[in-house]
Amino acid sequence: MRQIPGAWHRTAAGAGLVGSDGSIHPTIFAEMSALAARTGAINLGQGFPDEDGPSEVLEAARDAIAQGVNQYPPGRGLPDLLDAVAEHQQRFYGLHLDPSRNALVTAGATEALAAALLGLVDGSDDEVVVFEPYYDSYAAVAALAGARLVPVPLRWPAFQPDLDELRSAVTDRTRIILVNDPHNPTGAVFSAEVRDEIVRLADRHDALIVTDEVYEHLVFDSAHVPLATLPGAWERTLTISSGGKTFSTTGWKIGWVTGPAPLVDAVLAVKQYLTYVNGSAFQPAIAAGLRLPDAFFQGIADALRVRRDLLGAGLRAAGLEVSTPAGTYFTVADAAPLGATDAAAFCRELPERAGVVAIPLTAFASPAGRGQYATLLRFAACKRVEVLEEAASRLAALR
Ligand code: PMP
Ligand code: GLN
Numbered sequence: 517m518r519q520i521p522g523a524w525h526r527t528a529a530g531a532g533l534v535g536s537d538g539s540i541h542p543t544i545f546a547e548m549s550a551l552a553a554r555t556g557a558i559n560l561g562q563g564f565p566d567e568d569g570p571s572e573v574l575e576a577a578r579d580a581i582a583q584g585v586n587q588y589p590p591g592r593g594l595p596d597l598l599d600a601v602a603e604h605q606q607r608f609y610g611l612h613l614d615p616s617r618n619a620l621v622t623a624g625a626t627e628a629l630a631a632a633l634l635g636l637v638d639g640s641d642d643e644v645v646v647f648e649p650y651y652d653s654y655a656a657v658a659a660l661a662g663a664r665l666v667p668v669p670l671r672w673p674a675f676q677p678d679l680d681e682l683r684s685a686v687t688d689r690t691r692i693i694l695v696n697d698p699h700n701p702t703g704a705v706f707s708a709e710v711r712d713e714i715v716r717l718a719d720r721h722d723a724l725i726v727t728d729e730v731y732e733h734l735v736f737d738s739a740h741v742p743l744a745t746l747p748g749a750w751e752r753t754l755t756i757s758s759g760g761k762t763f764s765t766t767g768w769k770i771g772w773v774t775g776p777a778p779l780v781d782a783v784l785a786v787k788q789y790l791t792y793v794n795g796s797a798f799q800p801a802i803a804a805g806l807r808l809p810d811a812f813f814q815g816i817a818d819a820l821r822v823r824r825d826l827l828g829a830g831l832r833a834a835g836l837e838v839s840t841p842a843g844t845y846f847t848v849a850d851a852a853p854l855g856a857t858d859a860a861a862f863c864r865e866l867p868e869r870a871g872v873v874a875i876p877l878t879a880f881a882s883p884a885g886r887g888q889y890a891t892l893l894r895f896a897a898c899k900r901v902e903v904l905e906e907a908a909s910r911l912a913a914l915r
Contacts, residue, residue: 527659532883544879548863550746557867560827560895561875563603563700564846567762567900570812571803573605577768577801586776589796591788593621593772601772608732608813609745620784622795624769625730625758627785630657631753631790632726632773633692635782637661642691647677649880649889651700651728658878663691667882672892673839675704679713686717692724693717695743698731702848703824703841703881704733715749724779725753730771731812733762735843735911736821744775754779759802761845762816768798771808820845823897823904830908831895834870834915848877852891854914859893866893871910 521538528534534541542550548561568574585594592598598615604610613619622628633644634657644658648667658665668677668685686693693714697706706714718725725743732740744753758771773783827847828838836849855861860875866872877889897904 520904524660527662528656530659532760533656533659544741546653546657546876548873551864551867552873553633555867555873557873558899558903558910559873560897560907561863561873563761563874563896563898564766565735565764565898566903567586567764570808572718572808573763573765573801573805576804577797580797580800585797587796587801589621589793589799591793592616592751592784593619593793594796594799594803597621597772597799597803597806599772600806601774603807605774608740609742609748610801611742611745611774613774614777618780619774620770620780620787621799622756622773622783622787623770623791624654624760625728625756625771626769627787627790627794628756628758628771628773629653629726629728630660631783631786632756633657633661633663633694635786636724636726636779637663637691641689643687644687645682645685645690645693645723645881647694647696647699648882648885649701649877650694651696652880654694654696655882658694665882666690669885670699670704671836671888672848675699675702675839675848676707676710679709682710682713683717686721686723688721690717690721690723692726695725695727697727697729697743698735698740698841698843698903700731700844701846701875701877702839703844705740705842705845707737708741711741711743711746714743718752719748723752725749726756727753728756730756730758731756731844734817734820734845737842740843751776754783759805762813763802763805765798765802767803768795770795770798770802786834820897823899823901825898826901826904826908827895830904830911833908833915834911834913836893841912845896847895847897849874849893849895850891851893854889856893859890863893864889870913872907 542846543560552559600613602613754775877892
């Protein structure tokens with residue numbers, strides 16, 4: 517009998533993603549949503565909205581199904597969605613794309629990330645520089661691709677990287693600088709200085725930039741600046757986004773990548789054997805969403821800002837310290853003033869103590885980096901106002 521599980525598990529066990537005995541851990545999001553369901557606690561853990569997105573988008577999916585858009589779309593995606601992605605990049609960022617060469621539809625940002633790393637990592641000496649804490653799939657797909665992850669820490673409370681640490685992390689071994697801006701789980705938006713340094717370092721060390729910008733329209737106090745718009749960045753940058761957050765359709769898994777044709781083709785080469793294609797009827801619906809007027813995009817950021825403020829006030833009133841996020845669904849709070857020393861243990865007890873579920877920041881860190889996030893928790897603000905108010909009143913029990 518051949519060994520079960522296979523080689524990926526050994527790599528992943530080294531990265532702390534599965535047990536050393538090969539046992540599979542559920543993702544932190546699955547674990548914490550199950551805890552919320554079991555205890556009836558308010559789920560401020562997994563980041564998904566509890567309201568439907570724009571009716572135009574939902575209607576467009578229903579129409580597409582009724583009109584028979586139910587078979588495989590083309591491998592690169594429906595031309596209508598590729599066109600809409602190109603129009604969106606032009607409208608918001610002034611980027612001019614050839615939709616047939618510079619864009620590709622994927623099964624969410626998750627598949628785009630996996631296919632990008634699998635398609636672009638060149639050899640086992642390749643390093644992928646990431647900002648820690650990082651979205652959980654980054655370490656998993658870097659392990660799948662056989663690359664070494666090199667974390668650059670983001671520290672409480674501003675969560676901007678130290679430029680010297682960034683400079684020493686990027687070397688000639690760096691194949692990819694993997695950026696997530698706006699950043700999950702911290703809610704940070706990188707400063708212009710940081711963005712410039714990333715591009716400069718990529719150029720100096722001939723590294724590629726893969727940038728996950730799924731929260732591009734959830735920025736509160738400034739306009740989002742895609743890394744690909746910086747001077748010298750386009751040729752080496754692959755930009756990933758998705759309709760899930762912008763249109764409150766996280767279950768549809770329609771994502772896309774944009775960039776220079778050779779980089780997009782490298783993703784396509786892998787993607788076509790991962791899923792080939794997905795979500796035919798959802799593709800024209802996301803195209804309709806991307807063509808909504810500017811007021812829609814401003815409106816979702818404004819609505820989320822109100823919720824961020826409500827959540828932040830509730831957390832402060834409960835005795836936690838809060839890092840006010842500049843974007844995303846998420847707010848990080850420090851539970852040290854409440855005596856927390858182990859964020860994961862604190863999160864497991866939180867439903868019992870306060871009827872609320874959060875995610876420990878340690879779940880987004882490498883085994884070596886976890887210590888610096890030991891008292892930090894991530895709360896999601898993408899919930900109805902009355903749910904956030906109820907959560908705030910429950911959290912008051914912690915005081
Ligand atoms: N990247 C980040 C930073 C995310 O937060 C998420 C999901 N919330 C994803 C990627 C995955 O996006 P999708 O659901 O489109 O696969
Ligand atoms: N991206 C969402 C979050 O960060 C959830 C994603 C997931 O469940 N895999 O909470």
